[in-house]
Amino acid sequence: MDISHPAVHPVGVPPAEARPPPRVRMKEWQGMPATAGGLTLRLGQFSFAVISFTMVVSISNFSTVTAFCYLVAAMVLQSLWSLTLAIIDIYALLWKRSLRNSLLVSLFVIGDWVTATLTLAAACASAGITVLIDNDLGACAQNHCGRYEVAVSTTFLTWVLITMSFFFTFWLLATR
Amino acid sequence: MDISHPAVHPVGVPPAEARPPPRVRMKEWQGMPATAGGLTLRLGQFSFAVISFTMVVSISNFSTVTAFCYLVAAMVLQSLWSLTLAIIDIYALLWKRSLRNSLLVSLFVIGDWVTATLTLAAACASAGITVLIDNDLGACAQNHCGRYEVAVSTTFLTWVLITMSFFFTFWLLATR
Numbered sequence: 639m640d641i642s643h644p645a646v647h648p649v650g651v652p653p654a655e656a657r658p659p660p661r662v663r664m665k666e667w668q669g670m671p672a673t674a675g676g677l678t679l680r681l682g683q684f685s686f687a688v689i690s691f692t693m694v695v696s697i698s699n700f701s702t703v704t705a706f707c708y709l710v711a712a713m714v715l716q717s718l719w720s721l722t723l724a725i726i727d728i729y730a731l732l733w734k735r736s737l738r739n740s741l742l743v744s745l746f747v748i749g750d751w752v753t754a755t756l757t758l759a760a761a762c763a764s765a766g767i768t769v770l771i772d773n774d775l776g777a778c779a780q781n782h783c784g785r786y787e788v789a790v791s792t793t794f795l796t797w798v799l800i801t802m803s804f805f806f807t808f809w810l811l812a813t814r
Numbered sequence: 815m816d817i818s819h820p821a822v823h824p825v826g827v828p829p830a831e832a833r834p835p836p837r838v839r840m841k842e843w844q845g846m847p848a849t850a851g852g853l854t855l856r857l858g859q860f861s862f863a864v865i866s867f868t869m870v871v872s873i874s875n876f877s878t879v880t881a882f883c884y885l886v887a888a889m890v891l892q893s894l895w896s897l898t899l900a901i902i903d904i905y906a907l908l909w910k911r912s913l914r915n916s917l918l919v920s921l922f923v924i925g926d927w928v929t930a931t932l933t934l935a936a937a938c939a940s941a942g943i944t945v946l947i948d949n950d951l952g953a954c955a956q957n958h959c960g961r962y963e964v965a966v967s968t969t970f971l972t973w974v975l976i977t978m979s980f981f982f983t984f985w986l987l988a989t990r
Contacts, residue, residue: 703950705942758931759938766881766939767946774879812988 669806671723671746672730672737679803680724686796687717687757693789697782705763706786709793712760716796719753723803743811750804757800761793845982847899847922848906848913855979856900862972863893863933869965870940873958881939882962885969888936892972895929899979919987926980933976937969 668675691713700706723746730737737743768786771777844851867889876882899922906913913919944962947953 704945755934758934762935762938763942763945766942769880769939770943770946808984809988812985 667806667810669802670810671743671807672727672735674731676803676806677724677727677731679799679806680720680727683720683796683799683803684717684724686792686799687713687720690789690792690796691717693785693792697785703767705760705767709760709764709789712756713793713796716753716757716800719749720800723749738810738814740811740814743807743814746807747804747811750800750807754797754800754804757793757797761790761797764793765790843982843986845978846986847919847983848903848911850907852979852982853900853903853907855975855982856896856903859896859972859975859979860893860900862968862975863889863896866965866968866972867893869961869968873961879943881936881943885936885940885965888932889969889972892929892933892976895925896976899925914986914990916987916990919983919990922983923980923987926976926983930973930976930980933969933973937966937973940969941966 667673669679670676691710694700694706694710694713697706700710726737729735764786768783768790771781771786772783843849845855846852867886870876870882870886870889873882876886902913905911940962944959944966947957947962948959
């Protein structure tokens with residue numbers, strides 16, 4: 639339409655934009671960085687990671703199994719990452735910042751993907767050991783199967799939430 | 815520039831397009847569906863999945879451990895998926911089809927993500943058990959640690975390749 643009507647504007651008045659830039663529409667997507675949904679996901683990840691960590695650490699001889707030591711390390715990393723991102727989200731929500739900087743979003747995507755992969759790896763390795771103790775060896779009498787199962791379940795829940803964050807952030811990076 | 819020169823074209827001759835659509839540029843990305851790179855990734859996934867499957871199945875008592883049974887099931891699923899996608903890629907390359915249909919790409923993304931997750935889960939669960947047998951219990955004399963380690967390594971390699979396919983396809987879906 640603009641082609642058939644040459645633009646005539648008073649000096650200093652910018653021409654009206656017919657189409658808003660796509661980032662305005664994307665702001666509506668709850669779950670992306672700097673949204674209430676995104677903050678909820680981060681707080682959920684942090685809470686489940688802390689529960690999983692506490693469950694494993696409360697078992698006296700957990701350190702005899704490498705997979706559980708790895709689970710503890712992965713949960714520490716995951717909780718620190720989620721807490722950091724939650725603080726950034728709170729800052730962005732309070733001061734109305736958009737967090738759409740390309741470098742920042744790339745950093746979020748890489749961090750989310752790395753922690754999601756490490757968390758899933760920890761959950762699966764621990765689940766393998768728990769199923770071995772419980773089903774294959776039937777040795778729950780000498781081991782704390784219940785606590786291990788809670789730890790594995792909360793680790794899987796952490797992974798579900800961090801994967802959701804990853805998808806939202808990766809989509810944001812790809813469609814910027 | 816077009817604004818100052820009104821378009822005057824003979825009937826039947828379409829106006830020249832100043833900017834080619836973005837999908838022309840994306841075709842160059844090796845690794846996406848219907849490219850030689852994409853086909854190589856699929857064949858690599860299939861080969862590593864078959865090696866992993868063969869290694870575990872060659873051990874007589876692998877079925878006593880649930881994690882290894884799950885590894886076998888995951889490798890069967892992964893090899894079938896990768897083989898199917900490889901055949902689709904070969905078809906697309908031979909008949910010069912683009913495979914940029916929205917529904918088809920969504921199906922590839924979902925399939926890649928599901929098989930990548932199941933493959934990583936199988937690799938980590940088996941790695942947890944292998945490390946338990948080898949490092950924590952020191953029971954390699956009674957078990958086939960070497961074969962388990964090869965199976966776990968090839969499963970991780972399968973996961974690396976399927977993850978690369980997933981990223982290429984997800985990027986294609988997000989930027990279509």
